[in-house]
Amino acid sequence: MNTALLLAVGGLTAVGLYLLTGRSLSRIVIGYSLLGHATVVALIAAGGLAGRPPIAGGAALEDMSNPLPQALTLTAIVISFGLTLFLLALARRQRTLSGDDLVEDDLEDRRIAAAEGSGEAGAR
Amino acid sequence: MIGGLLLSHAAVCLVLAAAGRRLGRGSLLVAAVPPAAATVWGVTRLGGEEPAVAHVSWVDGLDLAMTFRVDAFAGIMTLIVSGIGVAVFVYAFGYFSAADPAMGRFATTLLAFSAAMLGLVWSDSVWSLFVFWELTSVTSFLLVGHKSTDAGVLAAARRALMVTGGGGLALLAGLLLVTRAADATLLSDLGPVQGASAVVGAVLVMVAAATKSAQVPFHAWLPGAMVAPTPVSAYLHSATMVKAGVVLVAVAGPALGSLAAWKALGLAFGIASIFWGAVGALRHRDAKLILAWGTVSQLGMLITLFSVGTAHAVLAAVALLVAHALFKGALFLIVGEIDVRAGTRNIDELGGLARSMPIACFAAVLAGMSMAGAPPLLGFVAKETAIAAALDLEGPEAWIVGFGVIGGSVLTVAYTVRFLIAVFGAGPQTPLAPGRGALPAPSVILAAAGVAGYGALGVVDDLVGEAAARLSGAAVGHLHRWPGLTLELGVSAVVLAIGALVGLAVSRRPPRMPADLGARWTDASIDGSVAFGRTVCARVQHGSLPVYLVTMTSVAALAATPFLADVSVDHLVVWHRPLQVLLAAAVISAAVALCFVGTRLGAGLALGGAGIAVAAIFVIHGAPDLALTQLLVEATIVVGFVLAFGHLSRSFPLTGARWRAVRMAIAGLGGAAVVIGLGAASANPSGSPPVAEMATAAANEGGGGNIVNVILTDIRGLDTLGEVLVLATVALGVVALARASSGTASEQSAGTASERATDAASEPA
Numbered sequence A: 001m002n003t004a005l006l007l008a009v010g011g012l013t014a015v016g017l018y019l020l021t022g023r024s025l026s027r028i029v030i031g032y033s034l035l036g037h038a039t040v041v042a043l044i045a046a047g048g049l050a051g052r053p054p055i056a057g058g059a060a061l062e063d064m065s066n067p068l069p070q071a072l073t074l075t076a077i078v079i080s081f082g083l084t085l086f087l088l089a090l091a092r093r094q095r096t097l098s099g100d101d102l103v104e105d106d107l108e109d110r111r112i113a114a115a116e117g118s119g120e121a122g123a124r
Numbered sequence B: 001m002i003g004g005l006l007l008s009h010a011a012v013c014l015v016l017a018a019a020g021r022r023l024g025r026g027s028l029l030v031a032a033v034p035p036a037a038a039t040v041w042g043v044t045r046l047g048g049e050e051p052a053v054a055h056v057s058w059v060d061g062l063d064l065a066m067t068f069r070v071d072a073f074a075g076i077m078t079l080i081v082s083g084i085g086v087a088v089f090v091y092a093f094g095y096f097s098a099a100d101p102a103m104g105r106f107a108t109t110l111l112a113f114s115a116a117m118l119g120l121v122w123s124d125s126v127w128s129l130f131v132f133w134e135l136t137s138v139t140s141f142l143l144v145g146h147k148s149t150d151a152g153v154l155a156a157a158r159r160a161l162m163v164t165g166g167g168g169l170a171l172l173a174g175l176l177l178v179t180r181a182a183d184a185t186l187l188s189d190l191g192p193v194q195g196a197s198a199v200v201g202a203v204l205v206m207v208a209a210a211t212k213s214a215q216v217p218f219h220a221w222l223p224g225a226m227v228a229p230t231p232v233s234a235y236l237h238s239a240t241m242v243k244a245g246v247v248l249v250a251v252a253g254p255a256l257g258s259l260a261a262w263k264a265l266g267l268a269f270g271i272a273s274i275f276w277g278a279v280g281a282l283r284h285r286d287a288k289l290i291l292a293w294g295t296v297s298q299l300g301m302l303i304t305l306f307s308v309g310t311a312h313a314v315l316a317a318v319a320l321l322v323a324h325a326l327f328k329g330a331l332f333l334i335v336g337e338i339d340v341r342a343g344t345r346n347i348d349e350l351g352g353l354a355r356s357m358p359i360a361c362f363a364a365v366l367a368g369m370s371m372a373g374a375p376p377l378l379g380f381v382a383k384e385t386a387i388a389a390a391l392d393l394e395g396p397e398a399w400i401v402g403f404g405v406i407g408g409s410v411l412t413v414a415y416t417v418r419f420l421i422a423v424f425g426a427g428p429q430t431p432l433a434p435g436r437g438a439l440p441a442p443s444v445i446l447a448a449a450g451v452a453g454y455g456a457l458g459v460v461d462d463l464v465g466e467a468a469a470r471l472s473g474a475a476v477g478h479l480h481r482w483p484g485l486t487l488e489l490g491v492s493a494v495v496l497a498i499g500a501l502v503g504l505a506v507s508r509r510p511p512r513m514p515a516d517l518g519a520r521w522t523d524a525s526i527d528g529s530v531a532f533g534r535t536v537c538a539r540v541q542h543g544s545l546p547v548y549l550v551t552m553t554s555v556a557a558l559a560a561t562p563f564l565a566d567v568s569v570d571h572l573v574v575w576h577r578p579l580q581v582l583l584a585a586a587v588i589s590a591a592v593a594l595c596f597v598g599t600r601l602g603a604g605l606a607l608g609g610a611g612i613a614v615a616a617i618f619v620i621h622g623a624p625d626l627a628l629t630q631l632l633v634e635a636t637i638v639v640g641f642v643l644a645f646g647h648l649s650r651s652f653p654l655t656g657a658r659w660r661a662v663r664m665a666i667a668g669l670g671g672a673a674v675v676i677g678l679g680a681a682s683a684n685p686s687g688s689p690p691v692a693e694m695a696t697a698a699a700n701e702g703g704g705g706n707i708v709n710v711i712l713t714d715i716r717g718l719d720t721l722g723e724v725l726v727l728a729t730v731a732l733g734v735v736a737l738a739r740a741s742s743g744t745a746s747e748q749s750a751g752t753a754s755e756r757a758t759d760a761a762s763e764p765a
Helices: A003-020 A025-047 A067-098 A107-117 B002-023 B026-031 B033-045 B072-095 B103-122 B126-144 B151-182 B196-212 B221-227 B230-239 B243-256 B260-283 B287-308 B311-342 B358-372 B378-392 B395-424 B440-455 B457-472 B487-507 B517-540 B545-566 B578-596 B600-621 B624-645 B657-682 B691-702 B707-715 B717-740 B745-755
Strands: B052-059 B064-070
Touching: A003 A025, A003 B545, A003 B578, A003 B600, A003 B657, A025 A067, A025 B578, A025 B600, A025 B624, A025 B657, A067 B624, A067 B691, A067 B707, A067 B717, A107 B517, B002 B026, B002 B033, B002 B052, B002 B064, B002 B103, B026 B033, B026 B072, B026 B103, B033 B072, B033 B103, B064 B072, B064 B103, B064 B126, B072 B103, B072 B230, B072 B243, B072 B311, B072 B440, B072 B457, B103 B126, B103 B230, B103 B243, B126 B151, B126 B221, B126 B230, B126 B243, B151 B196, B151 B221, B151 B243, B151 B517, B196 B243, B196 B260, B221 B230, B221 B287, B221 B517, B230 B287, B230 B311, B243 B287, B243 B311, B243 B457, B260 B287, B260 B395, B287 B311, B287 B378, B287 B395, B311 B358, B311 B378, B311 B395, B311 B440, B311 B457, B358 B378, B358 B395, B358 B440, B378 B395, B378 B440, B378 B457, B378 B487, B395 B487, B440 B457, B545 B657, B578 B600, B600 B624, B691 B707, B707 B717
Parallel strands: none
Antiparallel strands: B052 B064
């Protein structure tokens, strides 16, 4: 495997996870997008060596890059694009409602934790 | 036939569940039909040479199948489960009042239990045994909690479920270990096992048996379960369900009996229960509790004998199993009858019943003599054989088992004498309600069966001997109607004499209510584990989403560590094209910049930069379609980013430095885990890429030159259609969210702002 691409995947993943664990929704969207990049680069790097575009007539068969992971990667790009856009729409909605883009605690979980902690779970 | 019988139980259950309300008390008689059929089938099969087998495959690849095998031992258990089942259903018809509205539900559950118990004793596959084992625990819970409004009843039902359910978990773990060690999942295939994991498995299986058969220290649920209606106590908690643990020890004996830990643990449980159960039976003043504690003691005797595992001991155990089901079932039914007619079971309030209930008294004396081991009853034969088996042993085992069997027999005689004197002895006459027709019949039949078994000992000997030979894997001796003037007869006479004296002495003691330490201890440990669960829940499910993510990432990263060994540098090259290094560096620096960019606009631009670098990687790699798509996508996302966040304050909110360090560390671990995983995967290349096949397929089937395009639109065209649907759905969602945000924003923001739990202080740090 290609070490340069491998390290790019590792770097993208690390930064993506770092941003994903923050409180700012815009940074979470960015982190999500970076994780998507990491995935597609990983797919391509795992799929084989670099080569000529896999178009019949453009190059000899043995010089071509592997077309199968490319087809899978195309799907990955498109789906992560869709999800990123949806996240952006959610973030915009959040901003309209609350005026900022901070991720809040899960209210239901907070209630459970408070009830369990004080031993009142039976009364719920 | 096996499947048909089980299905007929299930079918009648369904009918009763649907029509039980209309049938009322009559549903009990309808429910007696399938057990009666099973009894008849069991009787016709008696003495048959070949075991009946049935096999229902579920998942072949996983070896998941319901496999049943009715051999001599399972045949005896069939008669106990279904035969006593019929007696109990008939008895229950007289026990409950006709007006009781819950009879349909009760009959359904009791019949479901009967089916589960049959499945358990018929199972050959350990997995079907486990499933039916759990079913008996659940139906037992439902039946104990039948009077479901009383807090004490619910506590007892919970205790029974927690203890036997916990035992079920131990059983599952134990069976997994044992079947792995033996490399077989059929009980009939299990050979002797060896090794550390087999020992752990055997210990777990024995613990499971001890919970189900109410062995000390797991015994407290059984006396507690006496709050159930008497038919349930007689059927589940003396004759059948509590025998499940004994059955498990019996059928696992051939595989696990050679392990020292199995035998030692079995003897420890058994002998402790023999004595502690008998002491309980001597202390309590509720007639039903006396019997329940006596059951703990008798089950201890059975576990002891089956754990010893010699042919002689197994023969004694099977004989005692049969005798106990008969006499204890009869005694429970008699106590239930007294309860119904006298309105109390407290031995201090009962008196003169020998005169006013002569039939019950006669049956109780017969059953009691069998329990005490007096001739001419089946219990006598069983006890003689048990003493002889104990005397047969050698070394320290002989002393331990002999002490347990003989000491236990003395105490059994004592609590039997005390029970009979206390219930039927002299005293002020207890006023009685009028008798109900069918109520005494089942107990008389069960008690008389003990005499009949003694009379026709030849038949019993054939059946019990065959079962014991199957369980011990060796030739067994015979049961003797009268052993002659042997040592065991002498021991037996001494046992009867001392036991009777002890029983008389205890009967004269002034009444004193015993404290039930076992129940308190069990409840405390259940409450303790619930409290522990609450504490863990409050710690783990605290509500902060970032902390959840960090936890998940660290677990996933830890899961990658085993792959570290598979990473090999042999398959790694630094680059294939020099430009790749430059682009990888560009991607990483854009990503790192994203961590430090303070403004939202800058972040959007850096994100775009990273995306373009990725697109360039695609170009270098020979993937122009990907590069085009990536560029298009990237441009759209940057536009979306500006639209979504453009109006927000320009810079990001700051977070705590310590929390940031934790996030960085975990994120670094996550990245490293991905690199390790990919590195390990690349050490196992799976041959050359199928470029030529794809090119041919593209040209011949898709009629196109661009292979990637043909794959997407033709070879996996349906997937691409699904992808289009996903995008269309996303588009609808985005439009809906964008529309919703205009107009109602001002009213809603007031409401949500007050609910928000987030502020700078709640940031985990």
